[in-house]
Amino acid sequence: MTTRIQGAIGSQPRAGRPASVFDRWLLHSMMAALPRAGYEVQLWDGSTAGDNTGMRVLIRDRGALWQVVRDPSLHFGDLYSEGRIDVEGDLVTFLERTYAALQAGRSSRASPWWRLWTDRAPSSRSIAAARDNIHRHYDLGNDFYALWLDREAMQYTCAYFPEPGMTLEAAQRAKMDHVCRKLRLRPGQRVFEAGCGWGGFALHMAREHGVQVRAWNISREQIRFATERARKEGLGERVTFVEDDYRNLSGECDVFVSVGMLEHVGPENYRALGAVIDRCLAPQGLGLIHTIGRNRPEAMNGWIERRIFPGAQPPSLGEMAAIFEPAGFSVLDVENLRLHYAETLRHWMARYLAAADEVRARHDAVFARAWELYLAGSQAAFTTGCMQLFQVVFARGGNNDLPRTRRHLYA
Amino acid sequence: MTTRIQGAIGSQPRAGRPASVFDRWLLHSMMAALPRAGYEVQLWDGSTAGDNTGMRVLIRDRGALWQVVRDPSLHFGDLYSEGRIDVEGDLVTFLERTYAALQAGRSSRASPWWRLWTDRAPSSRSIAAARDNIHRHYDLGNDFYALWLDREAMQYTCAYFPEPGMTLEAAQRAKMDHVCRKLRLRPGQRVFEAGCGWGGFALHMAREHGVQVRAWNISREQIRFATERARKEGLGERVTFVEDDYRNLSGECDVFVSVGMLEHVGPENYRALGAVIDRCLAPQGLGLIHTIGRNRPEAMNGWIERRIFPGAQPPSLGEMAAIFEPAGFSVLDVENLRLHYAETLRHWMARYLAAADEVRARHDAVFARAWELYLAGSQAAFTTGCMQLFQVVFARGGNNDLPRTRRHLYA
Numbered sequence: 001m002t003t004r005i006q007g008a009i010g011s012q013p014r015a016g017r018p019a020s021v022f023d024r025w026l027l028h029s030m031m032a033a034l035p036r037a038g039y040e041v042q043l044w045d046g047s048t049a050g051d052n053t054g055m056r057v058l059i060r061d062r063g064a065l066w067q068v069v070r071d072p073s074l075h076f077g078d079l080y081s082e083g084r085i086d087v088e089g090d091l092v093t094f095l096e097r098t099y100a101a102l103q104a105g106r107s108s109r110a111s112p113w114w115r116l117w118t119d120r121a122p123s124s125r126s127i128a129a130a131r132d133n134i135h136r137h138y139d140l141g142n143d144f145y146a147l148w149l150d151r152e153a154m155q156y157t158c159a160y161f162p163e164p165g166m167t168l169e170a171a172q173r174a175k176m177d178h179v180c181r182k183l184r185l186r187p188g189q190r191v192f193e194a195g196c197g198w199g200g201f202a203l204h205m206a207r208e209h210g211v212q213v214r215a216w217n218i219s220r221e222q223i224r225f226a227t228e229r230a231r232k233e234g235l236g237e238r239v240t241f242v243e244d245d246y247r248n249l250s251g252e253c254d255v256f257v258s259v260g261m262l263e264h265v266g267p268e269n270y271r272a273l274g275a276v277i278d279r280c281l282a283p284q285g286l287g288l289i290h291t292i293g294r295n296r297p298e299a300m301n302g303w304i305e306r307r308i309f310p311g312a313q314p315p316s317l318g319e320m321a322a323i324f325e326p327a328g329f330s331v332l333d334v335e336n337l338r339l340h341y342a343e344t345l346r347h348w349m350a351r352y353l354a355a356a357d358e359v360r361a362r363h364d365a366v367f368a369r370a371w372e373l374y375l376a377g378s379q380a381a382f383t384t385g386c387m388q389l390f391q392v393v394f395a396r397g398g399n400n401d402l403p404r405t406r407r408h409l410y411a
Numbered sequence: 412m413t414t415r416i417q418g419a420i421g422s423q424p425r426a427g428r429p430a431s432v433f434d435r436w437l438l439h440s441m442m443a444a445l446p447r448a449g450y451e452v453q454l455w456d457g458s459t460a461g462d463n464t465g466m467r468v469l470i471r472d473r474g475a476l477w478q479v480v481r482d483p484s485l486h487f488g489d490l491y492s493e494g495r496i497d498v499e500g501d502l503v504t505f506l507e508r509t510y511a512a513l514q515a516g517r518s519s520r521a522s523p524w525w526r527l528w529t530d531r532a533p534s535s536r537s538i539a540a541a542r543d544n545i546h547r548h549y550d551l552g553n554d555f556y557a558l559w560l561d562r563e564a565m566q567y568t569c570a571y572f573p574e575p576g577m578t579l580e581a582a583q584r585a586k587m588d589h590v591c592r593k594l595r596l597r598p599g600q601r602v603f604e605a606g607c608g609w610g611g612f613a614l615h616m617a618r619e620h621g622v623q624v625r626a627w628n629i630s631r632e633q634i635r636f637a638t639e640r641a642r643k644e645g646l647g648e649r650v651t652f653v654e655d656d657y658r659n660l661s662g663e664c665d666v667f668v669s670v671g672m673l674e675h676v677g678p679e680n681y682r683a684l685g686a687v688i689d690r691c692l693a694p695q696g697l698g699l700i701h702t703i704g705r706n707r708p709e710a711m712n713g714w715i716e717r718r719i720f721p722g723a724q725p726p727s728l729g730e731m732a733a734i735f736e737p738a739g740f741s742v743l744d745v746e747n748l749r750l751h752y753a754e755t756l757r758h759w760m761a762r763y764l765a766a767a768d769e770v771r772a773r774h775d776a777v778f779a780r781a782w783e784l785y786l787a788g789s790q791a792a793f794t795t796g797c798m799q800l801f802q803v804v805f806a807r808g809g810n811n812d813l814p815r816t817r818r819h820l821y822a
Binding site: 296384 | 746
């Protein structure tokens with residue numbers, strides 16, 4: 001990807017005093033904490049550190065240098081968004097190299113900077129705070145997401161590309177079909193969906209499989225959009241969208257499904273989520289949770305948590321056990337679709353960049369650059385294995401109504 | 412299954428004093444702790460408690476009653492083996508009902524007996540103790556296991572029955588093929604197998620896939636048997652059997668596989684096992700662990716842990732995270748094959764009962780009944796969902812050499 005969104009301050013270095021001995025020491029010491037990063041960092045006066053590989057990071061002023069050294073995971077994003085830091089070369093590749101260097105640096109902890117570069121506690125995820133967190137992300141305007149998500153079902157979650165060369169629309173359909181096959185949906189079943197986005201999957205299940213769906217979400221804009229869409233499609237009898245928190249689910253269902261909500265729930269609430277499912281799921285019911293995950297417990301990148309996804313924290317499988325184990329659920333199937341998310345993000349990024357002028361016009365250049373960085377960083381996180389995508393199928397412990405093999409997923 | 416192994420003391424109640432008021436109170440109070448057990452319990456003098464369903468447990472003397480009430484999970488097995496307790500009706504069904512009642516009783520904890528019926532700490536699993544634990548189970552004599560395991564590969568682990576009506580031999584072959592497909596074996600790869608039993612799977616991998624296998628086991632009898640078999644098959648160049656503990660694995664491998672060893676490792680050693688795999692697995696390597704598991708952390712049944720499998724403790728997936736997460740491994744695929752183990756056990760039991768006279772002649776009636784109970788109890792544990800069978804595929808976090816889908820497992 002070479003198209004890039006220009007920073008608000010343009011691409012020229014700022015005028016200013018030359019870098020001091022201390023500035024250059026800071027720069028070298030930061031690069032020493034990122035072993036074999038595979039790029040060069042250049043200060044505002046032209047002084048450099050790192051590897052001359054043709055890829056270059058430009059730090060345009062002293063304040064930017066000091067901030068990024070103080071807390072790179074928090075400040076890099078803002079400085080990039082404002083154009084005070086820029087990257088010459090492919091942004092995703094730069095971020096992939098940085099993630100790899102951060103992983104290597106963190107595990108060696110050779111540099112004293114690692115004592116300073118700690119993660120902080122995420123935002124609150126109480127019922128009230130969750131509503132605010134979700135509002136800040138998902139209520140940016142349905143039109144904004146419509147610019148770069150798939151045009152059919154507005155799926156803001158990992159697509160599934162079983163064949164190379166699929167369009168984003170086909171891959172999102174394939175994802176929904178894959179999940180439906182895992183859930184073995186049958187007409188007339190009662191499905192509860194927790195965190196339904198713009199309702200595309202709820203409508204798909206009702207339309208393609210004849211199930212009755214109740215779908216919960218705390219984003220007012222999404223619920224409004226989804227309800228209107230159900231009405232237009234004539235599916236209002238089969239799908240009900242409820243503006244409420246997952247903690248308030250009630251009633252009984254044959255199928256519980258949640259695609260892309262768990263990232264916002266937070267490990268401190270997993271046991272409560274398991275209790276909610278335990279309260280609702282019929283004895284022979286099936287459940288599926290689709291979520292971004294981690295190989296080990298880890299805090300979200302500080303900048304993404306602050307600017308993009310307040311309260312977000314993708315779990316490790318070990319952390320997810322707190323959903324299933326206290327309630328005695330039996331995990332039947334886990335699939336890791338990490339590289340499918342990287343491919344999804346490549347599609348989103350291409351569409352996003354094609355719509356960059358519109359994004360800048362509606363919001364501003366800082367916003368447009370922030371989302372460019374977020375999409376590029378997410379792609380890099382999936383290609384480097386910093387993030388995973390787990391689909392977990394589960395049932396009650398005593399449910400023997402199980403398929404003999406998983407062959408039906410590939411029929 | 413109606414064929415049953417007769418207890419050493421025959422099927423007649425012992426002569427003795429009639430049951431006292433206290434005996435009958437004990438009996439009723441025990442049955443009250445097992446809600447809706449679905450059978451009757453009869454004491455030596457004919458007094459009964461429970462549901463008259465045609466299924467009946469006979470307690471033949473006062474000592475047996477007192478012991479089973481004091482600690483049913485530990486003493487029932489010994490008392491059944493000795494014939495001081497017997498069961499009229501299908502043994503597996505009796506155990507299924509008991510497990511269901513135990514689960515219901517344990518979660519309600521309505522009865523004060525549940526304060527007494529606690530699990531105890533398992534045997535040590537230090538390197539020295541592990542050798543002794545394994546010796547006590549696996550060195551009972553290869554001939555003993557040959558009586559009832561599959562005749563081709565002597566697989567003492569869950570088989571795979573993708574089609575109904577398969578023979579045990581076909582299902583064990585299908586299991587090995589399924590694992591090999593998950594591992595995507597290619598000729599010339601270096602495979603490490605931890606806990607190789609009688610070597611059947613190591614030989615299968617070498618023979619069918621042209622890989623080089625190093626296989627570890629601390630059971631001397633099994634290693635001797637496996638080495639001899641490799642020699643006979645002319646596979647001595649491709650397979651090396653090593654009599655040593657998994658903690659002493661060294662060298663580099665492309666594939667790490669362990670089928671049915673983790674049950675003996677113990678959660679306190681999972682992190683060390685993960686470190687061993689981390690030390691050995693090549694950057695683009697793949698790993699698979701096949702193990703009996705639990706829906707939540709739970710101690711092994713006291714009698715099985717003492718008499719059959721010293722040190723055994725099947726883990727929950729949350730507990731297994733201690734293998735993968737500290738080392739940063741990425742879990743790619745988890746499949747739960749619980750009902751396949753129930754089917755495997757049906758086959759083993761049928762062969763075992765057919766060979767019961769031989770078992771009794773070689774060992775004694777108590778031993779023969781103990782193993783009958785163990786096989787029946789294991790089958791009941793899998794059909795009721797008290798036990799799981801997990802196959803977990805994993806790789807290093809940064810390994811992108813992954814298949815797009817799992818379709819190749821079903822080709």
